[in-house]
Amino acid sequence: MIRVLLPAHLRTLAQVSGEVKVTVDGPVTQRSVLDALEARYPMLRGTIRDHVTQQRRPFLRFFACAEDLSHEPPDAPLPEAVVTEAEPFLVIAAVAGG
């Protein structure tokens, strides 16, 4: 299982509280984690990645293990600590706007 922490608005949309856990088959990457997340919570489709381009939305970032992974390739392996559930994969909403 992979631990994922969503921003508050997406937790409300997905009707979850706190972290969620998703099962990933195969390599644990940004893409595979987000695929698993969207499969379990279809209402999140299009809110983290663009429907067509699959690009990360500009005002969101991906963090793990105190590192900003936003610009890592989507198929790059996530840190081992995420794979072992020691650390969550964080989807962070930028601090912007009013």
Added chain:
Amino acid sequence: MSKVRVLVGTRKGAFVLSSDGKREQWDVSGPHFAGWEIYHVKGSPVDSNRLYASQSSGWFGQLIQRSDDGGKTWKPMDNKFVYDGIAGTHQWYDGTPHPWEFKRVWHLEPSLSDPDTVYAGVEDAALFRSADGGQSWQELSGLRGHGSGPHWQPGAGGMCLHTVILDPANPGRIFIAISSAGAFRTDDGGETWRAINRGLKSAHIPDPEAEVGHCVHHIAMHPSRPGVLFMQKHWDVMRSDNAGDSWEEVSGNLPTDFGFAIDVHAHQPETIYVVPIKSDSEHYPPDGKLRVFRSRTGGNEWEALSNGLPQRDCYVNVLRDAMAVDSLDACGVYFGTTGGQVYASSDAGDHWAPIVRDLPAVLSVEVQTLS
């Protein structure tokens, strides 16, 4: 006894305001979708419990919400708006070609006959339709395929398709308006479209009488006379008596003919309402006085309606989709402001009172008259 349900979209959520037919005591429900921009909420005319809401944010993009119980509960629907075929380009602010990019849904227009069919006017300008209650969306791409598409340019608020009017007498006829391309009409259910901007004059474009390029802010129609249209343009209030084939100005004695909202009395097709705004560079009422203007003659002769509205130090705006009417015997008129007030009149505009004063900036107001 009849009831009224006012659906309010704001910068930070949706609100449902409910009252009985007297329209004196109001119940306020919300915020729904707290913290999200709600550009528009509208109910099906054939199933009053079926509501559609456009929910969006700069962070998370577009969502479509649907309620089947009059707004008590909501369910997210499909939010995949993909342009049909190669999206192509329109003109950017600097005149260069710019790819068509979906940004948000400005307006949702439920079908007049089928609660599962709903149209979505989007930015960058296009018209989508769902025939399954919002579970999937398909573009009516004939509109963007109109030969003028590559020349359309965004207005200050973006290149938005903000007005969708369905003709109750002709199922194949739809009117739409785009800022700032102008007004268009289809007579074949969206397959083909024609620009309907003859008679519009816009000083801010190179050819003031061009076929396209006009910044139409909103259009209103009375369902008993679908060939008669009223338009609030960037500047000028206009009227067409031939389904948009030609327009004439009816600004008459308005203190300023700039504005966004326009609507028609529910029972008097020649009685129309606008909220004059000072200018395109000062988006608030002239002299700090919030006044609705009513014409009982279909334009040209206007009277100020100010009873109950602030008459000093008022500097709010009333946006294009933020005015609506109910269909009770004494027609109710409603509008919301960027200052968060929603005002109501239960006597066709003679007297006004706020339903709520301190909502987030109001983006849209729609009304359902419930029996």
